[in-house]
Amino acid sequence: MRVKFWVVPFCVSLLLILFLAPACLAVDEGQARSAIVEADQTIKDCYLAVAPADKAGGNTSDMLSVLQDAGMLLSRADLALEKGDFDSAYNLAVQSKARLDGFIAEANSVKDTAEHSGFVDFMINIVGSSAGTVAVVVGSFAVWFWLNRRYAKVGHVEQDESQRV
Numbered sequence: 001m002r003v004k005f006w007v008v009p010f011c012v013s014l015l016l017i018l019f020l021a022p023a024c025l026a027v028d029e030g031q032a033r034s035a036i037v038e039a040d041q042t043i044k045d046c047y048l049a050v051a052p053a054d055k056a057g058g059n060t061s062d063m064l065s066v067l068q069d070a071g072m073l074l075s076r077a078d079l080a081l082e083k084g085d086f087d088s089a090y091n092l093a094v095q096s097k098a099r100l101d102g103f104i105a106e107a108n109s110v111k112d113t114a115e116h117s118g119f120v121d122f123m124i125n126i127v128g129s130s131a132g133t134v135a136v137v138v139g140s141f142a143v144w145f146w147l148n149r150r151y152a153k154v155g156h157v158e159q160d161e162s163q164r165v
Contacts, residue, residue, distance in 0.1 A: 032077075032086040035093035039074050042097050043067065049107035058114035063107060070099040 046067055054060045077092035 027086045027090040029086050032081050032089040035090045036077050039093040039096040042100050043070055046100050046103045049104040053107045053111035056111050056114035058110035070096045
């Protein structure tokens with residue numbers, strides 16, 4: 001059986017690709033550490049963004065759950081780095097950071113919504129109640145003056161008639 005000329009180079013090339021490709025795609029310790037540091041900073045920034053939203057009275061429970069998930073992924077990345085599994089450490093750190101995409105904008109939106117809601121509540125509860133109280137007092141005086149004039153005239157007429165008799 002005779003082997004064709006192109007089969008041997010093809011098999012050698014295929015073996016080289018299979019053995020060298022993982023080495024070319026592998027992540028080194030520096031890349032893994034860098035990804036972990038970036039993910040850690042992103043988590044810190046997100047916690048700093050969610051704090052004012054929580055302080056303003058916004059519903060941050062879902063956001064805190066997302067932060068907890070990202071923190072767990074980062075913790076697993078740290079553990080993988082300690083074990084020397086740089087690929088997993090890198091991938092977990094990237095997943096942690098990706099989990100927080102758009103998080104700061106969402107936290108700012110929740111904060112703005114909570115502040116607006118607080119302002120509207122203030123306007124309705126304090127200003128509205130004050131205006132209602134003033135309206136009731138002024139209305140009561142107006143009714144009292146109107147009734148006083150009406151019945152004062154009727155009272156004078158009745159007194160004049162009783163004096164005639």
